[in-house]
Amino acid sequence: MLYTQSLDHCFASGVKRAEVEAYAAELAPALKSLKARQVASASPLLALPFDTSDLEEIEHLAADIRRRFDHVVVIGSGGSGLSGRALIGLIPPPLAPTFYFLENIDPDVMTSLSARLDMANTCFLVISKSGTTAETLSQFYIWLAHAGKKLDKQAAQERFIVITLPESSPLRRSAESYGLHLMNYAGDIGGRFSILTNVGLLPAAVAGLDIKALRRGAQTVVEQMDKAPAPVDCPPAVGAALQCAFVRKHYPMSVMLPYSDRLAGFAGWYRQCWAESLGKQGKGSTPVPALGATDQHSQLQLYLDGPKDKLFHMITVNRGGTGQHIPAPEDADMAYLQGKTTGDVMQAEQRATLETLVRHHCPVRHLQLESLGEEQMGALLMHFTLEIMFMSFLLNVNPFDQPAVEEGKRLAREHLLAGAL
Ligand code: PA5
Numbered sequence: 072m073l074y075t076q077s078l079d080h081c082f083a084s085g086v087k088r089a090e091v092e093a094y095a096a097e098l099a100p101a102l103k104s105l106k107a108r109q110v111a112s113a114s115p116l117l118a119l120p121f122d123t124s125d126l127e128e129i130e131h132l133a134a135d136i137r138r139r140f141d142h143v144v145v146i147g148s149g150g151s152g153l154s155g156r157a158l159i160g161l162i163p164p165p166l167a168p169t170f171y172f173l174e175n176i177d178p179d180v181m182t183s184l185s186a187r188l189d190m191a192n193t194c195f196l197v198i199s200k201s202g203t204t205a206e207t208l209s210q211f212y213i214w215l216a217h218a219g220k221k222l223d224k225q226a227a228q229e230r231f232i233v234i235t236l237p238e239s240s241p242l243r244r245s246a247e248s249y250g251l252h253l254m255n256y257a258g259d260i261g262g263r264f265s266i267l268t269n270v271g272l273l274p275a276a277v278a279g280l281d282i283k284a285l286r287r288g289a290q291t292v293v294e295q296m297d298k299a300p301a302p303v304d305c306p307p308a309v310g311a312a313l314q315c316a317f318v319r320k321h322y323p324m325s326v327m328l329p330y331s332d333r334l335a336g337f338a339g340w341y342r343q344c345w346a347e348s349l350g351k352q353g354k355g356s357t358p359v360p361a362l363g364a365t366d367q368h369s370q371l372q373l374y375l376d377g378p379k380d381k382l383f384h385m386i387t388v389n390r391g392g393t394g395q396h397i398p399a400p401e402d403a404d405m406a407y408l409q410g411k412t413t414g415d416v417m418q419a420e421q422r423a424t425l426e427t428l429v430r431h432h433c434p435v436r437h438l439q440l441e442s443l444g445e446e447q448m449g450a451l452l453m454h455f456t457l458e459i460m461f462m463s464f465l466l467n468v469n470p471f472d473q474p475a476v477e478e479g480k481r482l483a484r485e486h487l488l489a490g491a492l
Pocket residue numbers: 148149150151198199200201202203204207261262263264347
């Protein structure tokens with residue numbers, strides 16, 4: 072197994088193991104349907120980890136981008152931007168090429184970047200499933216015009232790669248008319264679940280990640296689900312049952328707490344997928360991305376001593392003895408660092424936080440990784456994708472739409488058309 076999941080520290084807070092098992096039992100029909108690939112919108116997600124047919128094209132293009140450019144600007148909103156950001160976060164800094172993710176339409180960032188970026192050394196990945204998202208299209212038009220002013224026509228064209236649905240859209244029409252490199256966005260996979268398609272894998276491969284291993288890691292989780300005789304044998308189903316038990320006992324917050332900078336992007340991905348997939352009809356829970364040990368110095372006071380309304384998901388990597396040795400401290404007060412590594416300090420911090428949370432009756436699910444690489448990341452992504460699927464069965468919501476968001480998009484368009492801003 073690429074990770075283990077322990078619920079041992081979840082039951083000192085009013086929720087009983089038997090309640091979680093009861094919710095897990097309710098998931099038997101869902102497990103059966105997912106195994107039989109009878110959940111139409113989930114089936115492409117379950118097939119994806121086993122598909123390698125698209126990887127060569129992605130790797131080839133990524134190698135070309137790495138060879139020719141020092142900077143990569145990723146333009147995409149929601150899942151179209153977060154996917155790449157989460158994956159490349161796996162690489163400790165500094166990254167080469169450098170990445171800029173333009174997920175927001177912040178005028179200050181755009182103005183500053185366009186004044187400073189060396190266009191000759193910059194490539195743009197423009198990603199939008201619909202090809203209509205206002206923020207993405209605004210930035211695309213600006214950068215295309217900017218490139219047209221700074222470079223000759225061919226040079227401008229060849230640094231834009233557009234990933235969008237194969238059907239007609241404003242983005243696709245522009246890309247075609249300017250002769251830009253086009254790739255198809257998978258039509259049968261929702262934007263926020265597209266992380267293991269070219270949407271996440273192209274930036275990942277440009278950054279130097281092994282994209283085959285990402286898919287392989289996800290594959291192990293699907294295989295385990297396919298072999299599971301019952302939901303209690305399927306970790307994502309157990310995770311959903313746990314989350315459901317706590318939501319129903321008035322724990323409306325779900326804190327994702329990895330102890331690795333390299334998983335900070337993953338926590339952001341989880342926040343979007345959990346929130347947008349399950350926050351419907353007055354149901355769901357609020358996902359909170361956090362980071363250990365950093366947030367011990369910003370959030371832990373609240374977590375330990377504030378409202379008892381949070382379920383914690385702690386992800387740790389075995390750190391003992393890893394990292395650099397800390398030079399012998401001159402100050403006697405710091406003698407406990409003698410002979411220790413940075414990994415030892417991290418290991419002590421994560422252990423201490425787990426123990427303290429437990430002592431304060433805060434429920435903690437513990438996901439443990441022996442090491443952290445592409446396979447483990449792929450496994451975590453598929454685990455939580457499936458956990459969301461199972462949770463959607465328990466809450467009886469459709470995880471694949473986001474109807475409430477449409478109203479704001481429509482209003483923004485109306486305000487822009489009316490010109491009264
Ligand atoms: O999950 C989703 O569908 C959304 O978060 C989208 O990813 C986001 O709205 C961006 O949409 P698009 O890729 O069409 O530009």
